[in-house]
Amino acid sequence: MKRVFLCAIVMLLQYCAFAQAQKPFAIVIHGGAGTIRPGMISAADEAQYKQGLQKALDTGYAVLEKGSTALDAVQAAIVVLENDSMFNAGKGAVYAANGTIELDASIMDGSNLNAGAIAGVTTIKNPIMAARKVMEQSGHVMLARHGAEMFAEQQGCDIVPQSYFWTTKRRNAYEKQNETKGKKSHLGQPGNIDEKYGTVGAVALDKQGNLAAGTSTGGMTNKKFARIGDSPIIGAGTYADNNSCAVSCTGWGEYFIRLAMAKAIADRVELLNMPVDDAAKQMIHDRLQNMGATGGVIVLDKNGNISLQFNTDGMHRAWKKSTGESGVELYKQ
Amino acid sequence: MKRVFLCAIVMLLQYCAFAQAQKPFAIVIHGGAGTIRPGMISAADEAQYKQGLQKALDTGYAVLEKGSTALDAVQAAIVVLENDSMFNAGKGAVYAANGTIELDASIMDGSNLNAGAIAGVTTIKNPIMAARKVMEQSGHVMLARHGAEMFAEQQGCDIVPQSYFWTTKRRNAYEKQNETKGKKSHLGQPGNIDEKYGTVGAVALDKQGNLAAGTSTGGMTNKKFARIGDSPIIGAGTYADNNSCAVSCTGWGEYFIRLAMAKAIADRVELLNMPVDDAAKQMIHDRLQNMGATGGVIVLDKNGNISLQFNTDGMHRAWKKSTGESGVELYKQ
Numbered sequence A, B: 001m002k003r004v005f006l007c008a009i010v011m012l013l014q015y016c017a018f019a020q021a022q023k024p025f026a027i028v029i030h031g032g033a034g035t036i037r038p039g040m041i042s043a044a045d046e047a048q049y050k051q052g053l054q055k056a057l058d059t060g061y062a063v064l065e066k067g068s069t070a071l072d073a074v075q076a077a078i079v080v081l082e083n084d085s086m087f088n089a090g091k092g093a094v095y096a097a098n099g100t101i102e103l104d105a106s107i108m109d110g111s112n113l114n115a116g117a118i119a120g121v122t123t124i125k126n127p128i129m130a131a132r133k134v135m136e137q138s139g140h141v142m143l144a145r146h147g148a149e150m151f152a153e154q155q156g157c158d159i160v161p162q163s164y165f166w167t168t169k170r171r172n173a174y175e176k177q178n179e180t181k182g183k184k185s186h187l188g189q190p191g192n193i194d195e196k197y198g199t200v201g202a203v204a205l206d207k208q209g210n211l212a213a214g215t216s217t218g219g220m221t222n223k224k225f226a227r228i229g230d231s232p233i234i235g236a237g238t239y240a241d242n243n244s245c246a247v248s249c250t251g252w253g254e255y256f257i258r259l260a261m262a263k264a265i266a267d268r269v270e271l272l273n274m275p276v277d278d279a280a281k282q283m284i285h286d287r288l289q290n291m292g293a294t295g296g297v298i299v300l301d302k303n304g305n306i307s308l309q310f311n312t313d314g315m316h317r318a319w320k321k322s323t324g325e326s327g328v329e330l331y332k333q
Helices: A003-024 A043-065 A070-083 A127-137 A143-156 A168-179 A253-258 A259-270 A276-290 B003-021 B043-065 B070-084 B127-138 B145-154 B168-179 B253-258 B263-270 B276-290
Strands: A027-034 A102-111 A113-123 A142-146 A202-205 A212-215 A238-240 A243-253 A295-301 A306-310 A314-321 A327-330 B026-034 B103-109 B112-122 B142-144 B200-205 B211-217 B238-239 B243-250 B295-301 B308-309 B314-321 B326-331
Touching: A003 A113, A027 A043, A027 A070, A027 A243, A027 A295, A027 A306, A043 A070, A043 A202, A043 A314, A043 A327, A070 A113, A070 A127, A070 A202, A070 A212, A070 A314, A102 A127, A102 A238, A113 A127, A113 B026, A127 A143, A127 A212, A142 A143, A202 A295, A212 A238, A212 A243, A212 B211, A238 A259, A243 A276, A253 A259, A253 B112, A259 A276, A259 A295, A259 B263, A276 A295, A276 A306, A295 A314, A306 A314, A314 B253, A327 B112, B026 B043, B026 B070, B026 B243, B026 B295, B026 B308, B043 B070, B043 B200, B043 B314, B070 B103, B070 B127, B070 B200, B070 B211, B103 B127, B103 B238, B112 B127, B112 B145, B112 B211, B127 B142, B127 B211, B142 B145, B200 B295, B211 B238, B211 B243, B238 B263, B243 B253, B243 B263, B253 B263, B263 B276, B263 B295, B276 B295, B276 B308, B295 B314, B308 B314
Parallel strands: A113 A142, B112 B142
Antiparallel strands: A027 A202, A027 A314, A102 A113, A102 A212, A202 A212, A202 A243, A238 A243, A243 A295, A295 A306, A314 A327, B026 B200, B026 B314, B103 B112, B103 B211, B200 B211, B200 B243, B238 B243, B243 B295, B295 B308, B314 B326
């Protein structure tokens, strides 16, 4: 009898180990959507975008693989993209109308709906890390501008001079924009002459089954009046809830706020049991499209199902699942 | 034959006029939720709160009655509450930790999802009017702090010195708070020693069948680091969509952001066809309550159905419908 009992215990433990090993984990990232078509950039630039995405993807995936949290994976992937001057977040972000670089970021933990965000900071090297500090140490969700910087500095975040963020590419775009002032871009968005939303974001599912999402951006080229876009707004640019999905957005921020895009997708998944792909398609190709706006989203649910939707020509994106599925893409398929 | 035709036309016109006359319109307002119990304030204060609510209600209702938009009614009602020093919005708002008064507001038009918001302004007499200007004139949805002030000034909004907002009552609360620093209030919210969220808000349905919502606040007493609460966040403190309902919130802002409260209620109405009362109850008495947080909401749908829900002791509130139904209440019924 004792032997049978022991045998049952061993089988149970084996089953648990197997189930744990089989539990899917995954990460999806984006580096912005917009007028991204083959032949528009040099082969060297194309390679650099892909390398940057691959590095961020691998960094985030490695965090998940060793058993750390989705939150850590999202942060790690976004830090890589913030440090990469090819993307409009952290180093290499676009210039506001006053010639400074103003950064926004947000992060959310789907396991408990904790969230943190910062808007309009000019001295924090990695805005996503400051957003995480807001979430964990401030008792608040959202801090703005100088107040956010004071808090981040107190929390030991890396503080850098504005010149750290500067790049010739963005400076040229800013100056070109000033020349073409008043003209609207092809996307119809004032102040986005380079016709690409270079916001970065990540969503992840860890081995414990928890979801997280994060987004980081320099916002809109030539933005004025301390404009806040969707990226630091929980429910607009970022949302994560284990009961539905994790979402990060990139696009014409004003429309993403008005649609409460990330929450609208999450609610379709939670309340209607809609697959993430259907929810993302409905919000991007139907609701956003009908308003005459453009952008994209990445979505991931607790079963590892993913969706990458955009109604622009392209979206810098990459994904990697524990099932082996993986990819890095810039253009429409 | 001609006579019959004319008769039919006359009957049709009469029916249309009748239908128009019968189309319901309504306004609901709040002046904050919290530890609001009978006997806690003087009879004189109680009368002043009720008078203030009644005046705002009547002002908004008159706008609807003469056939103007829900958006105008929401703005008119909120301006009255902002100008009334009894409430935590505009004149009489609470002090931030640095001793200044920092105001947030947002407004949304349910007919087209247009929205405007400002955060952390210190010189705009009526923040809700500045939010409206952001919506209509900026091409953006959300502006912050000094940038928002510059924009509002350019748009001709009334600019006042900080001293305009000062009241002895709030100054005393601020000083008392500094004495009791570090202690948590009964509501569990740090920095809310007066245990009342005095945020104001309004939702309205006009004769054309359009919905609108708005919210205005001084935020949390003693708030630091340019904290942004839920009031200026579209989807958190405010949402309006003709396809679902109009929502304005008051409460522990961080939780309202994490739940994307206003959008969560609107989505229950839109996606599940849930009555507004069920949606509001589920979000306040189930979701918010389970997170250990407190607050309240007012909700109104296109058929004139209303819901006023709170899990605090009381909520300053008032409502008036074209059917004749009306009320002003402070305490739990």
